[in-house]
Amino acid sequence: MASTHSLSLSSYAKVNLYLDVIGRRPDGYHELLTLFERISLCDTIRLTEISSDEIVIASDTREIPCDATNLAWKAADLIKRSFSVKKGVKIEILKRIPVGGGLGGGSSNAACVLSGMNRLFGLGLGRPVLVDLANRLGSDVAFFVSGRRFAVGRGRGGDLKGASIPSDVRLWHVLFVPPRNIITKDVYALFDRGSQRAKTGQNPKKTLTLTKNSENVNILLSYLRRGELSSLNRKIYNRLSETVEESYSFVSELRADLSKLGLKWVHMSGSGPTLFVICKDQKYAQRVYDEARARLFNKCRVFCTSTL
Secondary structure (H helix, E strand, O other): OOEEEEEEEEEEEEEEEEEEEEEEOOOOOEEEEEEEEEEEEEEEEEEEEEOOOOEEEEEOOOOOOOOOOOHHHHHHHHHHHHOOOOOEEEEEEEOOOOOOOOOOHHHHHHHHHHHHHHHHOOOOOOHHHHHHHHHHHOOOHHHHHHOOOEEEEEEOOOEEEEOOOOOOOOOEEEEEEOOOOOOHHHHHHHHHHHHHHHHOOOOOOOOOOHHHHHHHHHHHHHHHHHOOHHHHHHHOEEOOHHHHHHHOHHHHHHHHHHHHOOOOOOEEOOOOOOEEEEEOOHHHHHHHHHHHHHHOOOOOEEEEEEEO
């Protein structure tokens, strides 16, 4: 497996500032409306060309599979099959993004492999082709391929529209990650059961229309453009958070602990369980980070990060 050349890439995480589940699609997936934000927390992906025609994955953690079930492996296989790449690749994944935390680590890794192999093998693929490949792999992969800081996603999340946010707008976050992860498909199954109960009158809940949801996202974007954090916090929304907190007590308990720290606006990313807050600046974010690490060290991992 002698190498000819290699490259290293930063594989960034995301948070969802808005996530609503509109309904079920004909393909069985859920119809989503979401607002992605790329953040500075990242893994490192190292791709090395190898002479044997195979895909090899290595990682510094046992939390992810190093075989064909890994989304990064699937991304490499898709590139090789689609463009008749006969050489192999070794994919080394140095993890820092918590696994199963709702931060898109696996999708980001896959996006890095798509973009990285395009460069490594000189394929010359444009962004639209890479986005199409990304959407064959998973819901969030296209966002990471897009290279955008913020984007509105529809459909499975891969139908993207850029958000025109001034480059000087940068949000500071503190992330709180419980030691247990959550499987996304389990959350959606629980959500579907709750929705079915609502339809039969056992658990009545108001359902917003897509038009109303789109309006909410546009209002959120307007606050984001102007940097109005208090108004922004009121518009951040995650349809899955109630389902997750009802079904996984360790998430609701963590929220209660954060409330005791005086954190008023606590949000959930993706299908959880990561909770996060938006801070007014880096100094305040560091203060929240330090206090949370000191007081909640046995409850969660804590990260200080920002828009990238």
